[in-house]
Amino acid sequence: MDTKAHTTQTPMRDHPATPRLTLAGVTKTFPGVRALHNVGLSLYPGQVTALIGENGAGKSTLVKILTGIYRPDAGTITVDGRQVSLASAHDAFEQGITAIHQETVLFDDLSVAENIFLGHAPRTRFGTIDWRAMRSRAAEVLKGMGAAHIDPDARLKDLGIANKHLVAVARAMSIDAQIVIMDEPTAALSAKEIEDLFELIDLLKREGKAILFISHKFDEIYRIAERYTVFRDGEMVGEGLLADASQNEIVKMMVGRAVDHIFPERQPQIGAPMLSVSDLSHPTEFDGISFELRKGEILGFYGLVGAGRSELMHAVFGITRTSRGTMTLDGAPVAPRSAAEAIEAGVVYVPEERGKQGVVIGMPIFKNVSLPSLKRTSKSGVLQLKEEFGLARKYTERLDLRASSLSQDVGTLSGGNQQKVVIAKWLATDPKVIILDEPTKGIDIGSKAAVHAFMAELVEQGLSVIMVSSELPEILGMSDRVVVMREGRIAAVYDNKGLDAVTLVQTAAGIAA
Amino acid sequence: MKTLAKHREIWLLAAIAGLVALISVRFPGFARPGNLATVFNDTSILMILALGQMVVILTRSIDLSMASNLAFTGMVVAMINAAFPAFPIPLLILVAIGVGLLLGALNGLLVWKLGIPPIVVTLGTLTIYRGATFLISGGAWVNADQMSPAFVGLQRMQLLGMPVLSWIAITVIALFFVLMSRTSVGRSFYAIGVNPTASVYAGIDVGRTKFLAFCLSGAVAGLCGYLWISRYVIASVEVANGYELNIIAACVIGGISIAGGIGSVAGAVLGALFLGIISTALPVINVSPFWQMAISGSAILLAVVLNARGERKQGRIILRKAEAA
Numbered sequence: 023m024d025t026k027a028h029t030t031q032t033p034m035r036d037h038p039a040t041p042r043l044t045l046a047g048v049t050k051t052f053p054g055v056r057a058l059h060n061v062g063l064s065l066y067p068g069q070v071t072a073l074i075g076e077n078g079a080g081k082s083t084l085v086k087i088l089t090g091i092y093r094p095d096a097g098t099i100t101v102d103g104r105q106v107s108l109a110s111a112h113d114a115f116e117q118g119i120t121a122i123h124q125e126t127v128l129f130d131d132l133s134v135a136e137n138i139f140l141g142h143a144p145r146t147r148f149g150t151i152d153w154r155a156m157r158s159r160a161a162e163v164l165k166g167m168g169a170a171h172i173d174p175d176a177r178l179k180d181l182g183i184a185n186k187h188l189v190a191v192a193r194a195m196s197i198d199a200q201i202v203i204m205d206e207p208t209a210a211l212s213a214k215e216i217e218d219l220f221e222l223i224d225l226l227k228r229e230g231k232a233i234l235f236i237s238h239k240f241d242e243i244y245r246i247a248e249r250y251t252v253f254r255d256g257e258m259v260g261e262g263l264l265a266d267a268s269q270n271e272i273v274k275m276m277v278g279r280a281v282d283h284i285f286p287e288r289q290p291q292i293g294a295p296m297l298s299v300s301d302l303s304h305p306t307e308f309d310g311i312s313f314e315l316r317k318g319e320i321l322g323f324y325g326l327v328g329a330g331r332s333e334l335m336h337a338v339f340g341i342t343r344t345s346r347g348t349m350t351l352d353g354a355p356v357a358p359r360s361a362a363e364a365i366e367a368g369v370v371y372v373p374e375e376r377g378k379q380g381v382v383i384g385m386p387i388f389k390n391v392s393l394p395s396l397k398r399t400s401k402s403g404v405l406q407l408k409e410e411f412g413l414a415r416k417y418t419e420r421l422d423l424r425a426s427s428l429s430q431d432v433g434t435l436s437g438g439n440q441q442k443v444v445i446a447k448w449l450a451t452d453p454k455v456i457i458l459d460e461p462t463k464g465i466d467i468g469s470k471a472a473v474h475a476f477m478a479e480l481v482e483q484g485l486s487v488i489m490v491s492s493e494l495p496e497i498l499g500m501s502d503r504v505v506v507m508r509e510g511r512i513a514a515v516y517d518n519k520g521l522d523a524v525t526l527v528q529t530a531a532g533i534a535a
Numbered sequence: 536m537k538t539l540a541k542h543r544e545i546w547l548l549a550a551i552a553g554l555v556a557l558i559s560v561r562f563p564g565f566a567r568p569g570n571l572a573t574v575f576n577d578t579s580i581l582m583i584l585a586l587g588q589m590v591v592i593l594t595r596s597i598d599l600s601m602a603s604n605l606a607f608t609g610m611v612v613a614m615i616n617a618a619f620p621a622f623p624i625p626l627l628i629l630v631a632i633g634v635g636l637l638l639g640a641l642n643g644l645l646v647w648k649l650g651i652p653p654i655v656v657t658l659g660t661l662t663i664y665r666g667a668t669f670l671i672s673g674g675a676w677v678n679a680d681q682m683s684p685a686f687v688g689l690q691r692m693q694l695l696g697m698p699v700l701s702w703i704a705i706t707v708i709a710l711f712f713v714l715m716s717r718t719s720v721g722r723s724f725y726a727i728g729v730n731p732t733a734s735v736y737a738g739i740d741v742g743r744t745k746f747l748a749f750c751l752s753g754a755v756a757g758l759c760g761y762l763w764i765s766r767y768v769i770a771s772v773e774v775a776n777g778y779e780l781n782i783i784a785a786c787v788i789g790g791i792s793i794a795g796g797i798g799s800v801a802g803a804v805l806g807a808l809f810l811g812i813i814s815t816a817l818p819v820i821n822v823s824p825f826w827q828m829a830i831s832g833s834a835i836l837l838a839v840v841l842n843a844r845g846e847r848k849q850g851r852i853i854l855r856k857a858e859a860a
Contacts, residue, residue: 341735362738373736382730384796393726394737396719405717447737 040103042067042232043088043119043201048097050083057083058094061258063251065201065232070223072243072264073236075253076276076492076527081236084253085205088234089121090114101201115141120199122190122207130179135160137178138193163192167222184215191222194231202226203234208242209328220246238326240269240531252276269533270524277494277523284471285499286478292502293317295350296486297369297455299338302347307333308510311347315455315486320477322501322518323490325530330510331490332374335457338488339371340364352454365394368454372444374463374490380444383433387425388414390432391447417446421476441473449480456480457488462496474500494523506530543790543841547805550834554812561820572697578811579704580759580766582804584778585785586711587755589803590748592786593728595795596646596653598749601756602778603664604638608760610668613677613770620683627686631761632754638664639753643746653745661779669772677770687765700762707755712800724748728796784831785810788838797842809834 041064050058058080065071075081086092088099090108098105101117108114128137135157136143144155160174169188178186187207194202204223208216223246226233235247243250244264251261252275260267260275297315302308308330315321323331336342338349340358349356351367358364364371373380381390391414392399399409414428421442425435432443441461448456458477462470477500481487491497497504498521506513506529514529527533559566584601591598612631615622638660645656679687690700715721723744727734731741764770789806791798810831817827 339736360738360740361736362740365738371736373733380733380736382726382733384729385725389722393722393734393739396722400719403718404713405719405722407717 041065041100042102044098044100045084045088046098046100048084048087048094048099050080050087050092050094056256058087058256060097061253061256063234063258063261065234066249067200067230067232068227069249070227070233070235070247071249071251072247073234073251073253074243074272074276076494079253079276080256081253082205083256085121085203085234085236088114088119088201088203090119115197118198118200119203120194120197120201121203121205122187122194123205128178128186128190128193130177132178133174134164134172134176134178134181134189134192135174137189138163138174138196140193142197159196160192163196164188167192167195167225169222182215184211184218187211187219188222191226199231201232201234203236205236206238207235208237208239216242238531240272240533244269270528273524273527273531273533277527285495286475288478288481290320290481290502291318291484293484296352297338297488298350300348300350302334302337302349303345304330304333304337304342304510305345307342308337308507311512313505313512313515315488317486318481318484319502320481320487320489320500322497322504323488323507324492324494324497324504324526325507325513327492328509329507329530331507332459334507335371335459335488335490338364339369339457365451365453368452369457370394370448370451370453370455371457372448372459372461374459381432381440384431386429387418387423387432387435387443388428390443391417391450394447395450413450414446417449418442420449421446422472438472445473445476453485455486455488457490459490460492461489462491462493494526497526498523508532544799544801544805546841547788547790547802547809551805551809551812554809554816558812558816558820562816565816565819572701574811574815575704575808576698576701577815578808579700580762581781581785581811582704582807583707583755583762584759584782585789585803585807586707586800587752588782588786589789589791589798589800590711590715590724591653591752592783592791592793593724593795593798594745594748595728595731596745596748597657597783597793598639598642598752599654599657599779600638600642600660600664601752601782602775603661603668604635604753604756605760605763605778606772606774606776607638607664607668607671608634608757609764609774610672610677610760610770610772612761613682613764614672616683616686617677617681620686624685624689628758628761631757633757635757635760636750636754639749639751639756640746642753643749646749647742647746653749665772665776668774672770672772674772677764679768682765682768687768690762690765700766703758703762707758708800708804715800720744720747725796730796781810784835788834790838790842792842793839806838 043065045061045063048058048061061080061084063073063084073081073084083092087094088108090111090113093109099108100106106113106117108117129140132140138160139156144152144159146152157174161170164170164172164174167188169192172181172185172188178189181189207219211219223233235243237243247264249262250264250267250272252259252272254276294317295314296317300312302311311334313321325331333342337344339361340363341361351369356367358367358369382393388411392410395413396405399406399413411428418425418428423442423446424439432440435443461477462473477487477489489500498518501518504516504518504521504526506516506526508530513532516525555566564570588598588601608631611634612627615627615630642656642660645651646653690698690703692699694702715724723734723739726737726739727741727744734741763775785807786798786803787793787806788809789798789802789804791802813827813830817830818824
């Protein structure tokens with residue numbers, strides 16, 4: 023990537039000053055995953071820079087580097103012309119960097135004033151906290167931001183999410199932070215609250231703060247930001263003034279990429295409807311969802327984070343209540359009220375978070391595989407270890423699992439092999455419909471290819487697969503049809519013939535082509 | 536997990552052997568088989584109780600009410616026996632198990648349906664069950680002379696060279712062994728303790744499984760209610776007061792992780808035996824009761840430290856995965 027263009031040496035037009043913060047050549051690698059590669063970023067005083075990118079583009083890693091949670095493997099960070107090291111959250115604080123997160127990271131059981139002044143509370147002569155000064159200064163700061171309606175003595179947990187954001191901003195003001203990072207601050211806000219937040223951001227701009235604004239929503243970005251920086255797959259692929267770039271140009275920057283691996287060739291044999299979902303609704307997460315999954319089909323579900331895809335799948339799997347709607351599986355109506363009932367009916371769900379939701383670390387491989395099938399591996403209530411081993415062997419061999427023995431603790435396996443154990447576990451239940459939620463998230467390329475090849479094999483054998491994925495190449499490479507969800511509703515269903523990434527992103531983000 | 540657990544139990548067995556050897560230096564007769572059988576018999580009730588507690592702890596819960604449950608059930612069966620001496624003893628044992636199970640089920644329901652933390656629920660029922668014992672008895676005792684000879688005598692009967700009490704303990708241990716290693720509910724106790732979220736996706740009802748664990752610990756406490764009263768031939772409100780701590784101590788010494796998910800039947804049994812040996816043997820060789828407490832306490836701390844070391848490695852693996860994701 024060209025990083026010269028955004029150093030301080032080449033001032034561009036409309037720059038009010040030199041950047042307040044500059045990142046150059048920053049690289050961060052986790053075992054098996056390269057999160058950031060040689061990225062740059064500049065934040066200017068009195069301006070909002072929007073950071074744009076797909077899920078997994080490296081935005082969160084960048085925020086963590088800026089707030090001192092992660093240390094970069096390489097690269098420099100410059101604040102006000104001086105190179106700095108952000109080795110801890112405290113260092114970031116000292117440099118005047120503060121972050122406001124999607125879910126605020128404040129203290130629910132402390133008062134508003136305590137939250138604002140935690141770590142830099144005014145002291146009395148004796149070194150104890152000067153409560154009276156703290157309260158009055160908190161009230162002052164809040165009043166200055168037009169948030170005088172917040173009582174400094176209120177418990178934070180009694181405030182709504184919008185007011186919590188205001189407290190987080192007040193905290194930033196009280197420590198005189200010059201660099202404010204907002205990581206999807208509008209995700210949980212109403213339209214009115216978003217407008218209030220934007221007015222506050224305008225105030226911060228007038229005070230000369232440099233703001234990094236992360237959002238998936240293009241209307242917000244164009245409303246509040248002056249500049250943009252686009253990340254893709256951990257690299258910086260474009261930056262500039264929003265006034266010079268159209269939405270479609272930015273979308274193209276987000277999605278354009280070299281294919282990094284070959285998806286399996288398939289001759290889909292699509293049959294009769296297997297799962298029909300009609301008008302499925304949830305009080306807060308999704309509404310009026312209807313779709314059909316056919317035998318032998320891979321149905322991709324694409325959408326932004328928070329579009330309600332996982333929640334919908336939880337409902338199909340019986341672990342989230344629905345308010346309305348019906349489902350038919352293989353011609354018969356189903357209404358699973360628990361995961362056990364869904365598994366019994368032939369629907370299984372392979373969850374997203376392998377560690378938390380997938381394997382039981384500390385248990386051997388064979389016990390993990392048999393866990394949802396215990397009914398079938400026992401005879402009159404007594405488990406048959408031989409059956410369990412047989413089941414585990416059959417499916418782990420098909421998946422080419424690398425393990426020294428089936429009694430090995432799953433915790434000792436690599437991420438990719440753990441993923442195979444999870445898949446083996448679900449296959450062993452002999453399902454009709456298998457829901458894969460982000461099946462290749464966080465695993466290496468080799469394991470990805472194995473999972474994809476295996477998905478192809480599943481549908482070949484007549485299973486039906488729902489694949490929830492935020493990775494465009496995976497959606498385009500594997501799906502027969504793609505359902506795009508936006509804000510809890512189905513935005514469009516596409517046949518995956520000549521479908522392109524730009525269309526998907528535009529649909530998911532609600533941009534007219 | 537398997538090899539690690541095996542190691543733990545072998546270490547505990549070695550510690551017990553060392554303890555027996557040490558005591559034998561001062562009291563040569565201690566290691567005689569006949570005497571060891573007596574120690575086993577004396578520890579039977581603690582072993583049974585520890586097994587019930589183990590299941591609860593595996594599910595990331597705790598049952599503080601076991602000793603109170605035992606006192607209440609003991610009082611109930613003692614009063615029945617005093618009022619109707621002809622009531623058949625096997626039936627009375629079933630009554631004891633049933634009453635205990637009901638009290639355990641109440642704990643379980645509060646945990647399952649109301650979502651109250653187990654430590655709070657059972658801290659409450661610890662007091663309630665003890666209070667209820669006072670209410671049904673009016674504070675009066677049931678003495679030895681009010682109990683029928685069959686009531687008192689059953690567990691003392693010799694069968695194949697051992698008292699029936701020992702045989703009951705052996706049977707319970709065997710049942711728990713099968714339950715934990717060979718049934719799906721036994722597997723579920725472990726699964727929800729290690730990873731409750733993954734268990735939900737695997738179709739295991741976490742709340743219901745916890746409820747079953749409390750039913751089991753209650754039933755076991757009920758059985759021990761009869762065994763305790765007929766052994767010490769007195770039923771009073773004060774029976775087994777504070778004994779819940781011994782039960783939990785036996786589990787902790789036996790390598791059952793307070794964080795849930797790790798532990799074995801052998802561990803619980805050996806942990807109880809370790810405590811049993813300390814409490815029966817040390818007085819014989821004139822070790823002061825305060826030293827006994829110090830030794831039990833040190834054993835608990837040592838066990839916790841060893842467990843924590845055993846579990847640390849797994850934590851690292853999870854952490855690395857979480858970062859990479």
